[in-house]
Amino acid sequence: MNLLFENKLNATLAEIFKTLDLDIKFATVKVSDRPDLSDFQCNGALALAKIAHQNPRDIAAKIAGKLAQDEAIETVSVDGPGFINIKLKDEFIAANMDKMAQDKRLGCGEVEDPHQVVLDFGGPNVAKEMHVGHLRSGVIGESIQRIERFVGNNVISDVHLGDWGTPMGMILAEIIKSDGNLDKVTSYDIAQITEFYKQANIRCKEDETARENARKITAALQGGDATYRRAWQHLRSESLKAIKANYEQLDVNFDLWLGESDAHEICREVVKIARDKGISEIDNGAEIIRLEETNKPKPPIIMIKSDGGFGYQLTDIATIKMRVDQFKATEIVYFTDSRQTLHFEQVFEAADKLGIAPNVKLQHIVFGTVNGADGKPFKTRDGGVMNLETLIEMSKDRVRQSLPKADEVAGYGAAEIDKLTQQIAVAAIKFQDLKNTIASGYVFELEDFAKFEGKTGPYIQYAVARINSVLRKAEANGLHEGKVILVAPEERILALKLAQIHNVIMRAHSEKEPSIIADYTYTLAQIFSTFYNACSIMNAENPDLASSRLRLAKLVRDVLILMLNLLGIEAPEVMLKAENIGE
RNA sequence: GCGCUCCUAGCUCAGCAGGAUAGAGCAACAGCCUUCUAAGCUGUGGGUCGGGCGUUCGAAUCGCCCGGAGCGCGCCA
Numbered sequence: 322m323n324l325l326f327e328n329k330l331n332a333t334l335a336e337i338f339k340t341l342d343l344d345i346k347f348a349t350v351k352v353s354d355r356p357d358l359s360d361f362q363c364n365g366a367l368a369l370a371k372i373a374h375q376n377p378r379d380i381a382a383k384i385a386g387k388l389a390q391d392e393a394i395e396t397v398s399v400d401g402p403g404f405i406n407i408k409l410k411d412e413f414i415a416a417n418m419d420k421m422a423q424d425k426r427l428g429c430g431e432v433e434d435p436h437q438v439v440l441d442f443g444g445p446n447v448a449k450e451m452h453v454g455h456l457r458s459g460v461i462g463e464s465i466q467r468i469e470r471f472v473g474n475n476v477i478s479d480v481h482l483g484d485w486g487t488p489m490g491m492i493l494a495e496i497i498k499s500d501g502n503l504d505k506v507t508s509y510d511i512a513q514i515t516e517f518y519k520q521a522n523i524r525c526k527e528d529e530t531a532r533e534n535a536r537k538i539t540a541a542l543q544g545g546d547a548t549y550r551r552a553w554q555h556l557r558s559e560s561l562k563a564i565k566a567n568y569e570q571l572d573v574n575f576d577l578w579l580g581e582s583d584a585h586e587i588c589r590e591v592v593k594i595a596r597d598k599g600i601s602e603i604d605n606g607a608e609i610i611r612l613e614e615t616n617k618p619k620p621p622i623i624m625i626k627s628d629g630g631f632g633y634q635l636t637d638i639a640t641i642k643m644r645v646d647q648f649k650a651t652e653i654v655y656f657t658d659s660r661q662t663l664h665f666e667q668v669f670e671a672a673d674k675l676g677i678a679p680n681v682k683l684q685h686i687v688f689g690t691v692n693g694a695d696g697k698p699f700k701t702r703d704g705g706v707m708n709l710e711t712l713i714e715m716s717k718d719r720v721r722q723s724l725p726k727a728d729e730v731a732g733y734g735a736a737e738i739d740k741l742t743q744q745i746a747v748a749a750i751k752f753q754d755l756k757n758t759i760a761s762g763y764v765f766e767l768e769d770f771a772k773f774e775g776k777t778g779p780y781i782q783y784a785v786a787r788i789n790s791v792l793r794k795a796e797a798n799g800l801h802e803g804k805v806i807l808v809a810p811e812e813r814i815l816a817l818k819l820a821q822i823h824n825v826i827m828r829a830h831s832e833k834e835p836s837i838i839a840d841y842t843y844t845l846a847q848i849f850s851t852f853y854n855a856c857s858i859m860n861a862e863n864p865d866l867a868s869s870r871l872r873l874a875k876l877v878r879d880v881l882i883l884m885l886n887l888l889g890i891e892a893p894e895v896m897l898k899a900e901n902i903g904e
Numbered sequence: 905g906c907g908c909u910c911c912u913a914g915c916u917c918a919g920c921a922g923g924a925u926a927g928a929g930c931a932a933c934a935g936c937c938u939u940c941u942a943a944g945c946u947g948u949g950g951g952u953c954g955g956g957c958g959u960u961c962g963a964a965u966c967g968c969c970c971g972g973a974g975c976g977c978g979c980c981a
Contacts, residue, residue, distance in 0.1 A: 354923090354924070354925095355924065355925085358924090362924095364923065367923065367961095367962095368923095371960090371961090377961095400924075401923085401924045402923075402924075402961075402962080403923095404923080404924065444981090446981080483981065485981095486980070486981050487980060487981075488980080488981080525980095532980095536979090581981090604978085605978085605979080606979085607978080607979055609978075609979090617906065617907050617908090617977085618906070618907085618977070619907095619977085620977065620978045621978060622978090623978060623979050625979090626979045627979060628979080630979085632978095632979065632981095633980080633981050634981095636981095658975090659908080659909070659974090659975060659976085660975060660976065661976090661981090662908065662909090662975085662976070663907085663908085663976055663977065664976090664981085687909090689909085689910090689974095690974085690975080692974085696973065696974065697973095697974070697975095698974090698975090723943075745943095756917085756918095756929090757916090757917070757918095758917085758918075760909085760910095761909090761910075761917080762910090762974085763916075763917080764915095764916065764917095766916080769916085769930095772929095772930085772943095773943050774929090774930085774943055774944090775928090775929045775930060775943095776917095776928070776929045776930085777929085777943085779943060780943065780944090782943090783941080783943050783944075784944090786941070786943095787940080787941055787944085788940095790940070790941060791940050791941095794940065795940090836918085840918075840928090843928085843929090844928090847928095850944060850945065851945070851946090853940075853944085853945085854936095854944075854945045854946085855945085857939070857940065858940060859939085859940050860939065860940075874940095895941085896941070896943070897941095898941070898943075
């Protein structure tokens, strides 16, 4: 099923271009920039005229003449230098709404070549508190994961825990320094572990011998030292519990909770492949792979550090091999901030040289850092990072103020209010992040994550709740949805917007860009609000119109819920309000 | 030094495979609750699209130069 107007018009145009012997490359329409003049526009005549050195208006007129015969089209006109403006018939738009209402997927198609995609996002580290920097990776990754599944791809998501680098040696060293040995390690909880890590971090920053010691312990841990392994195992599992709790709060989900350590054995294999292929060499005591230096200097991959430990690039390369061999990945996508661009360039190039991922698409999606008001990566006033739990709690507190207390509303006890609080707070936080294009960073404002007016998640939830309310009333009054008829301009604009859903999702999919969905979802909710304000559903002029509007409203509701779901946001059935809210 | 990214309204951001009057949100101002949830709706003001040159019938969008900011550049991950 394809209910998209653009596709229909593109197909019609392609036929016309063929009969006119024009390059069908230009046979495309887009949503009009001038809604006062048209629904869609085709700028192809301008480009064609340039190539053929002809008058664009003449070419446009020929195309328009044929286009006008199409049964779905109300009017075609040639305006300005040669824009073709197309207006669709109301009945055609209305009929498409009826079809859309009958379709389980609301008119959305799937990809033609479903494949196996591994998504690598999150990347939290053992013993380190999660902070707002982890928010973006998790929230974006979760959304992409849902989008990819929806369009038909088979997705495997992996958190790729940072559990195998020097920080592990640092924290073990710190505990030994404090306790004399590692006997008490298994009694430590996450708070204590985090504290040790902080101390270790401070110490290693200023003390070279401490760093040296940490590296030695890391190498021994990786080498298989049983005592270190046992202690590390505990640190890892305690951290993982805390990390899982954080992600659960945000409804960020992973199929695999693997880490760098899981690729350890494969690291050895990769080293062997490199040696067999003769692409590795020893340099300053480290075993490296040199990379091509085309237009800029590119540092080599350091597989084995001079202290014997595996470098993290080797770990990432081995992980690629694991994902290809064990999970049959044909596409691997990484989500990290822009600081790791060079790293992934190196890793992908090395993977290519090693021949471990033939015909696998390796993609690094870069997102901007979360910045403070100074334009630099965000730090709190005391120089630390904003803890993720603090952020979530702050947002929830703000939401609680706007909700009634438990049992003030029938059917809403403590559990229900808690759930609602969670849903709204998470919507506020996630949407605040996802509305930004991922490539650009954004300035972190704590208050933004607790806003629910304007372009926010709760605004959209509110639109859904209002529709739910109308649908309940209609149900109670025995009113049913029916054939769509377009009378008011607000209805027509709404229907045209609804019809864009397939294109929006496909663009978000191919560009790996959730903000496209966020933007559409907000605009749709906004257009609905205008419609809601201008056109009464329950008190429509006649029963047929009421049925039509009911169908449109229900479609909007279903589309909004689907889109929010693709963003990883839930839509509560109702949005309750505390008495004192709204003055 | 080399490389990458960025500079659009007071603030935060869209728009950028060139196209018709550059858009949102917030903030400001003026209206709208006896009718479907006012977390809403309607309207007003506000921009030399960092600066310059160039390509083009046409540039926020493409190219070059300059200015400003951020990030990265072999044993942290």
